[in-house]
Amino acid sequence: MSTPARSLPVTFRPTRTRVVLLGIGFALVAVLTLVSFLLTTFTVGDRITFIGTGLLGLGVLALLSRPKVVATPEGVTVVNLTTVRRLAWAQIVRVNLRPGDSWVHLDLSDGTSLPAMGIQTGFAKEKAISDARALNALVAEHGAARAAI
Structure with missing residues (x-):
């Protein structure tokens, strides 16, 4: 779905x-x-x-309590505990939230994986799943649009 x-x-x-x-x-x-x-x-x-x-x-x-993931028209900013990383949409290949994961992982075009602690399963597993799906839809929409340009 x-x-x-x-x-x-x-x-x-x-x-x-x-x-x-x-x-x-x-x-x-x-x-x-x-x-x-x-x-x-x-x-x-x-x-x-x-x-x-x-x-x-x-x-x-x-x-x-600092972690968050901010999606803008330019890309995604991942704020974890002590780091901030800005990614262009085309750099994100896939959004992963596997069973047992504490938070989302972003598979990147350079072959690495970036934890995105702003979407975590802690107290609200269903919200985390919904947010991961929403981010995945944004990646599919904006990543493909950017790659075609």
Whole structure:
């Protein structure tokens, strides 16, 4: 069954995962800040350390919530944890989401594979499958159009 292509630009992002991670991060900061002020034996240095630890935890969780895949008329931008890669439509050969995969992999024209963590099965497997099909339809539509030019 073919999925109709979405209009561009479109951003694919694991929304539930992002909400959970950022929610936990902000809760961590709030709890550690509250505890640092409730414990009367803490010095200013102790409080700063507690709050700093909460902020560090929030930073790590924000980094984990960063992945996304952005499709524009020019191509696809894959944002993973620490890297950003821009691809022309013609560079993407296939979109793969095999059973057991945690996220989509893009097979590229140079023979390599690029993980696209912005479409992941974590909390919403059906959404990931739908997003992978939509990206595959966009690749089929725009990749073929670019190759013909």
